[in-house]
Amino acid sequence: MLTNISIEKANEILLSQDIKINTINIPILESLGYVLGENIISDMNMPPFDRSPLDGYALKSEDIKEATEESPVDLEVIDYIPAGYVSSKKIENGQAIRIMTGAKIPEGADIIIKYEDTEFTEKNVKIFNYLKPNSNIVKMGEDIKIGDVVLKKGHIIGAADIGILATLGRSMVKVYSKPKVAILATGDELIGIDEIPKEGKIRNSNSYTIAAQVMKLGGEPIVLGICDDKLEDIKCELKSSLEWADIIITTGGVSVGDADLVKEALQEIGGEVLFWKVRVKPGTPIAVAKYDNKLIFGLSGNPAAASITFEKFVRPTILRLMGKTKYDLIKIESTLESEFTKVSNQNRYVRAITYYKDGQFFTKLPSKHSSGILSSLSGTNSLFYIKAGTGPYKNGDKIEVEILDCSEVL
Ligand SMILES: Nc1nc2c(c(=O)[nH]1)N[C@H]1C(S)=C(S)[C@@H](COP(=O)(O)OP(=O)(O)OC[C@H]3O[C@@H](n4cnc5c(N)ncnc54)[C@H](O)[C@@H]3O)O[C@H]1N2
Numbered sequence: 001m002l003t004n005i006s007i008e009k010a011n012e013i014l015l016s017q018d019i020k021i022n023t024i025n026i027p028i029l030e031s032l033g034y035v036l037g038e039n040i041i042s043d044m045n046m047p048p049f050d051r052s053p054l055d056g057y058a059l060k061s062e063d064i065k066e067a068t069e070e071s072p073v074d075l076e077v078i079d080y081i082p083a084g085y086v087s088s089k090k091i092e093n094g095q096a097i098r099i100m101t102g103a104k105i106p107e108g109a110d111i112i113i114k115y116e117d118t119e120f121t122e123k124n125v126k127i128f129n130y131l132k133p134n135s136n137i138v139k140m141g142e143d144i145k146i147g148d149v150v151l152k153k154g155h156i157i158g159a160a161d162i163g164i165l166a167t168l169g170r171s172m173v174k175v176y177s178k179p180k181v182a183i184l185a186t187g188d189e190l191i192g193i194d195e196i197p198k199e200g201k202i203r204n205s206n207s208y209t210i211a212a213q214v215m216k217l218g219g220e221p222i223v224l225g226i227c228d229d230k231l232e233d234i235k236c237e238l239k240s241s242l243e244w245a246d247i248i249i250t251t252g253g254v255s256v257g258d259a260d261l262v263k264e265a266l267q268e269i270g271g272e273v274l275f276w277k278v279r280v281k282p283g284t285p286i287a288v289a290k291y292d293n294k295l296i297f298g299l300s301g302n303p304a305a306a307s308i309t310f311e312k313f314v315r316p317t318i319l320r321l322m323g324k325t326k327y328d329l330i331k332i333e334s335t336l337e338s339e340f341t342k343v344s345n346q347n348r349y350v351r352a353i354t355y356y357k358d359g360q361f362f363t364k365l366p367s368k369h370s371s372g373i374l375s376s377l378s379g380t381n382s383l384f385y386i387k388a389g390t391g392p393y394k395n396g397d398k399i400e401v402e403i404l405d406c407s408e409v410l
Pocket residue numbers: 185186187189190202203204205206207251252253254255256257260282283284285299300301302303305371372
């Protein structure tokens with residue numbers, strides 16, 4: 001079994017796994033933020049006809065070749081076309097049709113002149129200047145042509161894309177489904193959040209933090225509750241989750257303690273343990289196994305370790321299951337507004353609060369940052385990566401931080 005591997009190796013192994021990715025058809029209004037599971041090919045031209053971009057008059061450009069301010073050309077108005085209607089009349093020399101923005105250009109016309117450049121009565125219109133053929137005409141298919149691949153498979157659906165699907169008459173769209181993420185907390189010391197802890201017990205917080213992190217990514221968390229540190233119970237929970245979940249996350253029980261049985265359970269159910277322990281703090285004892293084409297992540301029970309290793313190691317797999325192809329967190333240069341006094345002898349991700357002010361990024365570190373501390377994760381939106389052997393870092397140092405949530409930084 002691979003053990004004590006680097007962060008890079010862990011991610012390389014994870015990203016090279018074949019995993020089963022599902023698609024579903026959903027109504028377009030529910031598809032915002034999903035990844036397209038099909039190419040969207042247009043079966044129509046948009047606009048479907050030549051149309052007027054102005055309120056004015058449709059006419060023949062050859063009729064107004066001689067038009068000037070001093071000697072305007074007078075044309076007979078033979079019809080009126082509001083948007084949504086068509087004219088059955090064909091424009092002949094000396095004629096014009098009053099037309100509204102969005103209406104189909106009538107037969108015989110090759111330009112539109114806007115109201116403001118004319119003088120008109122109900123029956124006639126005066127034109128004062130020449131415009132060359134095709135002026136002010138939006139051509140059929142100018143926006144979208146029949147056969148265009150308008151949206152590509154893999155594209156993340158935004159607001160405009162929902163409008164595009166609507167214009168093409170698509171009420172349903174094929175997308176990559178939200179992965180179902182089973183979340184299992186292990187530990188005899190754990191109790192439910194509605195219970196009063198007796199001596200030695202604590203409430204299960206990890207399942208809730210992780211579930212919320214899954215939701216933020218767009219996945220569907222299913223909190224399974226608490227499993228005692230009993231090998232058979234853990235195996236049983238894992239096996240039943242494998243029947244429906246796309247990915248399983250457990251917390252606790254992956255280190256070397258007498259009651260740390262998750263790795264053994266993964267092996268005993270027939271999972272292939274891809275690695276155990278990554279050279280990183282917090283969360284060193286992470287164990288990842290593969291069962292058929294599903295990944296099971298055994299995260300450390302320490303709350304900050306579970307949360308941070310979720311972002312670094314689980315997040316890319318959840319994004320892959322959602323059909324996404326970019327997994328790296330955005331890295332930015334920032335100015336440290338805190339001290340990190342020791343030389344780190346291990347690679348370390350320190351939770352951080354990064355903010356933007358007067359064109360620059362600044363980063364503060366909470367005073368408590370050990371693996372078992374939950375409270376100081378609150379308000380953090382970024383990670384400061386400290387490579388083994390570097391540090392100390394002082395106030396004002398230029399550092400690089402990885403952003404967990406851009407909307408919280410800006
Ligand atoms: N002899 C050694 N002991 C430990 C080592 C080591 O190398 N040698 N590594 C330490 C490190 S580093 C970590 S990280 C932890 C990992 O422990 P486990 O993953 O086995 O997790 P547990 O032992 O089950 O729990 C650790 C800690 O977290 C609390 N916890 C667990 N689950 C939850 C939950 N759902 N909600 C809130 N808090 C939870 C648990 O009560 C413990 O305090 O091992 C070190 N030990």
